[in-house]
Amino acid sequence: MPVHGGKLAARALKQAGVECIFTLSGGHIMPIYDGCIDEGIKIVDVRHEQAAVHAADSWARCNPGKIGVAAITAGPGVTDGVTGVANAWRANSPILVFGGQGPFSNLHRGSLQEMDHVGVMKPITKWADACYDTKRIPEYIELAIRHAVSGVPGPAFLEIPMDVFMSPAEWEQAPIPRIRTAPPRLSPDRAEVRLAIELLRESRKPMLMAGTSVKWSLASDAMNAFLDETHMPAYTNGMGRGTIPPSSPQYLNRSRREAMKQIDLILLAGSLLDFRLAFGRTIPKGAKIIQLDMDATLIGTNRGADVGLVGNLGCSFELLLEEMKNSGTRLDYSAWRDELRKIELAAEQKVEAALSSNEVPVDPQRLCREIRDWLATLGDTIVIGDGGDIVATAAKIIPVPHEGAWMDPGPLGTLGVGMPFALAAQLAHPGKRVVIIYGDGSFGLNGFEYDTAVRFNLPIIGIVGNDGAWGQMMRPQGAVYGWDRLAGTLLNYTRYDKVVEALGGYGEHCTRPDEIRPALERAAASGKPACVNVVIRQDREYKGGVYV
Secondary structure (H helix, E strand, C coil): CEEEHHHHHHHHHHHCCCCEEEECCCHHHHHHHHHHHHHCCEEEECCCHHHHHHHHHHHHHHCCCCCEEEEECCCHHHHHHHHHHHHHHHHCCCEEEEEEECCHHHCCCCCCCCCCHHHHHHHHCCEEEECCCHHHHHHHHHHHHHHHHCCCCCCEEEEEEHHHHHCEEEHHHCCCCCCCCCCCCCCCCHHHHHHHHHHHHHCCCEEEEECHHHHHCCCHHHHHHHHHHHCCCEEECHHHCCCCCCCCCCECCCCHHHHHHHCCEEEEECCCCCHHHHHHCCCCCCCEEEEEECCHHHCCCCCCCCEEEECCHHHHHHHHHHHHHHHCCCCCCHHHHHHHHHHHHHHHHHHHHHHCCCCCCECHHHHHHHHHHHHCCCCCEEEEEECCHHHHHHHHHCCCCCCCCEECCCCCCCCCCHHHHHHHHHHHCCCCEEEEEEEHHHHHHHHHHHHHHHHCCCCCEEEEEECCECHHHHHHHHHHHCHHHCCCCECCCCCHHHHHHHCCCEEEEECCHHHHHHHHHHHHHHCCCEEEEEEECCCCCEECCEEC
């Protein structure tokens, strides 16, 4: 019995372990919905294609070893999704995005919403192509997923014209290949591992920086075993946050600047020397660099590495421990770690007063402390940062208890990920509390996805730090051009809580610090998607001990 291409696509996705797809309806992609219904794949329809792709990105982050999937229609559907694809590209998220296209029979004749989608997507994907033969759809899906998950993972884009999607084919004509969503574990060269150990023997003040590839390599257990063996002080960035538990004696997060001034070696574990590490400029000139990553082309980016260990980072740490044991090498950096711990404690004491501030409007650090203390009562949670200043502040105050407990856009810095990320996180982990920390600017980008949360009964809680401004842009603008020349950086103190109420959710508005905790508790008790909108201090210039 012949079936249309959407059923072939859905059967292939089912074999790949796909449980849900994120989408915004469009005529070009309707067949895949029909197929997903047959295969029991959940269809989550959102209000903007960017949100669909962000949600697929989040699904991949929440489900290591699986792939996130979005389906978006042709023309503006695909172009709306570009930001989501670019964000996944910079964050190394393995996702598959289906894009619609006008009929293949009318290719290049000017069909509705026809454009060169593949050309648009090629620079921001690991693989982008089009399938023009219905019976080859499963083959192309396997090819796309294989590219997405191999090496350093990332997005793949598959265009299927609507007549190819709708045309019939026999099951026997369209065999579904075996689809692997986890790549093989590749080990580094053992000789390079031995060179790394030689450098470690000579080092007195090393540090480890754990980044995104630790997550995608599923390497946290092996990395922590290495840290526990060596007592090396360690920091995290990107999706490395949470890969070292806060309870680890080796974990530090407030002394990195001081440490970087003194180190004689840095072990980069899946952490690139990009803007987050000043392109390598903050590493002392004489310091040695050992770089671990999943792709050889990443070794030496912006600054040469003395040793490069290429492969799965879990394999790299396992080999380091094995070769240390074989050679009788004992490494103990605990004295250096303890020096840095003293700096950590002093830094924590310095901010304690702000964490307890009773000023009105609310001090942003007090808001984050209230969130931290509330989260501690909830058990296992997922926190999503979507904003500028407020997220940077939250990242310093709110601990990440384990891998996957914190998500943010990543190095592209895309605003608007909050609710799309939360949708996928709540669907993937229905038993966990999912919380978004918003800036008021970022809320405006995809805040209408509260409608999606309401329709799918997802009790996500968003907390808006509302300073009536694009604060991260306002301050440098005022400092450079004058505070009387602000343009494009001021907002209203909008009642975002009322917007959420109008969409069917629960809203609270807070203007005093003592109102925050009770509002959070009522929001959680409501059982609805909720928004707690907190008016915080608008930080401009700091003069005489106060902000003016």
